[in-house]
Amino acid sequence: MARVIEIQVSDDAHPARLQHVVHDALQHPQRLEQITIQTVDEEPDAIYVILQGGYGKDQLGAGLRNLLKVETMGSIGDYGFSATSNCECVVQGNVGDYFGHSQISGTLLVMGSAGNGFASMAQGGLSVVLGDSLDQSGASLRGAAVLVRGNVGAQAGFRMRSGNLVIGGDAGPELGHQLIGGRIYIRGQADSLAPDIEECRLREPDRLKLSLLLMKAGIKASALKEFRVFRSPNEP
Amino acid sequence: MTKKNKPQGNTLNRARPLAERIDESPGLWALRELGCKLPCRIAKQSIHWPCPIFSRLALDIPDPTPLLPTLDKLRRNCGISILEPEILAGDHGSSERSSLRLGSGANRSLDDGVSIHPIFVDEPIPLGDLMHAEQIELQFIPSGLHAKQPLPTTSYQPDRWVATLPSDLMDVEKMSKRIELLRNSSDQSTVIVGGTIPAGSVYDDVRFLIDCGCDYVNVLAQVVAGLRPPKSWTLQPIDFVIEQALGAIDKSGVAEVALLVCSPIETLEDALRLLSLGVDAFSIDSWLIEQQSALPTSSQSSEDLGSFMGTYTRQAAPVPAPMEGMLAAAQTFVQEFNALRRLYEI
Numbered sequence: 001m002a003r004v005i006e007i008q009v010s011d012d013a014h015p016a017r018l019q020h021v022v023h024d025a026l027q028h029p030q031r032l033e034q035i036t037i038q039t040v041d042e043e044p045d046a047i048y049v050i051l052q053g054g055y056g057k058d059q060l061g062a063g064l065r066n067l068l069k070v071e072t073m074g075s076i077g078d079y080g081f082s083a084t085s086n087c088e089c090v091v092q093g094n095v096g097d098y099f100g101h102s103q104i105s106g107t108l109l110v111m112g113s114a115g116n117g118f119a120s121m122a123q124g125g126l127s128v129v130l131g132d133s134l135d136q137s138g139a140s141l142r143g144a145a146v147l148v149r150g151n152v153g154a155q156a157g158f159r160m161r162s163g164n165l166v167i168g169g170d171a172g173p174e175l176g177h178q179l180i181g182g183r184i185y186i187r188g189q190a191d192s193l194a195p196d197i198e199e200c201r202l203r204e205p206d207r208l209k210l211s212l213l214l215m216k217a218g219i220k221a222s223a224l225k226e227f228r229v230f231r232s233p234n235e236p
Numbered sequence: 237m238t239k240k241n242k243p244q245g246n247t248l249n250r251a252r253p254l255a256e257r258i259d260e261s262p263g264l265w266a267l268r269e270l271g272c273k274l275p276c277r278i279a280k281q282s283i284h285w286p287c288p289i290f291s292r293l294a295l296d297i298p299d300p301t302p303l304l305p306t307l308d309k310l311r312r313n314c315g316i317s318i319l320e321p322e323i324l325a326g327d328h329g330s331s332e333r334s335s336l337r338l339g340s341g342a343n344r345s346l347d348d349g350v351s352i353h354p355i356f357v358d359e360p361i362p363l364g365d366l367m368h369a370e371q372i373e374l375q376f377i378p379s380g381l382h383a384k385q386p387l388p389t390t391s392y393q394p395d396r397w398v399a400t401l402p403s404d405l406m407d408v409e410k411m412s413k414r415i416e417l418l419r420n421s422s423d424q425s426t427v428i429v430g431g432t433i434p435a436g437s438v439y440d441d442v443r444f445l446i447d448c449g450c451d452y453v454n455v456l457a458q459v460v461a462g463l464r465p466p467k468s469w470t471l472q473p474i475d476f477v478i479e480q481a482l483g484a485i486d487k488s489g490v491a492e493v494a495l496l497v498c499s500p501i502e503t504l505e506d507a508l509r510l511l512s513l514g515v516d517a518f519s520i521d522s523w524l525i526e527q528q529s530a531l532p533t534s535s536q537s538s539e540d541l542g543s544f545m546g547t548y549t550r551q552a553a554p555v556p557a558p559m560e561g562m563l564a565a566a567q568t569f570v571q572e573f574n575a576l577r578r579l580y581e582i
Contacts, residue, residue, distance in 0.1 A: 014420045016417055016420035016421055017420060017421075017423065019367075020367075020423045058413065058416075058417075059416070059417050059420060062363055062417055062420075062421060063363030063364055063366075063421055078413055079413065079414070079417050082361065082363070082417065083360070083361050083363035083364070085364065097410065098404070098414075101360075101361065101404075102360035102363070104360075104364075116406075117405075121359070121360045121361075121404060123360050136404060136406075139403065139404035140358070140402075140403040140404045158403070158404070159403045159404070
């Protein structure tokens with residue numbers, strides 16, 4: 001039986017301690033009044049969490065793990081859903097700075113726009129913004145895939161080590177500043193390129209990877225040929 | 237006792253005259269708790285260490301795996317607080333995370349040392365490992381996990397301790413938000429978050445950590461780089477480090493920031509002197525590696541004897557294994573250190 005947990009984020013519990021609240025709710029469902037646990041027949045042994053309230057709060061949902069889906073119905077503050085693992089998280093609004101920081105695995109989807117440092121230091125999984133993102137998107141990326149459907153600000157892919165950064169729109173100045181590894185895919189134009197990256201040919205494996213990422217994000221992959229690929233010139 | 241009115245200099249390490257104790261009940265000082273308290277600036281509570289000694293060996297030497305059981309015993313038997321990386325915690329016989337083991341914040345005995353969770357600032361944050369963390373220490377040094385060249389197996393080079401910042405942060409305010417995130421990721425009521433800096437620009441770096449919201453500052457004046465053979469690096473003279481750090485704490489206006497140091501310790505007097513100078517806790521690592529190198533090995537303990545009938549080797553008295561010997565020496569050190577603290581009332 002899948003379990004559906006509806007959590008009212010109150011001022012009593014810190015937003016970063018949702019994992020503890022979920023853990024407690026599963027072990028002692030009778031103790032917490034603000035949590036309702038229902039069961040549905042599909043997806044056996046999975047947990048579906050709906051977050052009510054907590055809009056604009058920092059650190060909401062940090063460290064969540066092993067949840068089928070977490071959904072919040074409004075915009076949230078900084079460090080939202082950072083260091084999550086094996087969770088599919090959806091934000092029906094905008095997010096602040098460092099959303100998805102240190103993400104380990106799973107999928108993060110932002111329906112609005114994101115602030116600075118979107119998905120920085122993410123180690124795995126996929127982070128998607130359907131709107132725009134501010135400066136240093138995918139900073140110090142460690143292997144995750146980051147997809148911004150709109151435009152990104154300055155220094156996207158800053159100190160990126162590995163992983164993929166896909167930009168559907170335009171990029172600000174110094175794209176790929178101090179990049180060490182990984183790939184940056186961009187469909188639009190960049191204000192300026194950092195000297196740490198060079199353009200390379202879009203090969204078939206790149207196209208396959210790109211189409212897979214777009215498909216996972218639920219975006220039509222009709223204009224793959226319009227993307228350009230950048231990488232570190234030091235990469236063999 | 238605040239930083240300002242703490243006794244300065246080694247000359248004040250002397251016992252109080254009996255006449256001054258005339259109105260105190262006998263044995264009052266003997267019963268007094270000799271631990272150290274690290275205050276939390278947010279919760280306005282303190283975390284208790286059974287003794288003001290900690291060890292960073294698990295973090296600072298290249299292959300600490302054989303040493304981890306000994307360090308765990310040091311924590312349980314001697315009350316020495318240990319920095320224990322989560323990567324290594326699962327490797328020495330237990331598949332459980334150390335944060336979920338007995339002795340972590342969830343159910344630690346008061347006589348046990350604290351298990352300190354190190355977080356490298358330029359690495360992803362492992363929030364899942366901090367579920368029951370009582371004390372978190374930000375390491376403003378490179379983790380060495382992404383070094384281009386393979387690291388030497390016996391000891392680290394000094395560039396292992398170059399000061400570093402998170403590559404994705406741009407200002408102090410964002411660093412303080414990250415510290416708040418770390419503090420709130422644990423289910424403990426009082427979580428202490430500190431910062432470790434190599435002794436470079438001590439004054440400015442300590443001010444930076446205090447502005448970021450750290451509860452304590454750990455300054456590395458000397459670091460242990462290897463165990464076999466023993467290797468250490470001295471970064472700055474300890475007196476200069478303490479003077480600069482205490483000055484920065486005083487000028488910051490935040491009185492409850494504690495100061496920890498890693499410095500060379502050869503004798504008990506060195507340790508007492510650190511407390512006299514205003515340090516709240518110190519690292520025992522330099523003393524431990526000295527003891528480890530001084531312990532007789534099995535080859536040294538045997539004795540070659542010769543006669544007209546030939547030569548043979550006579551085994552001397554059984555020698556404890558190096559790690560066990562180190563543990564016994566540390567226990568003696570802590571006992572004698574506590575006795576001297578009672579004598580000098582430090």
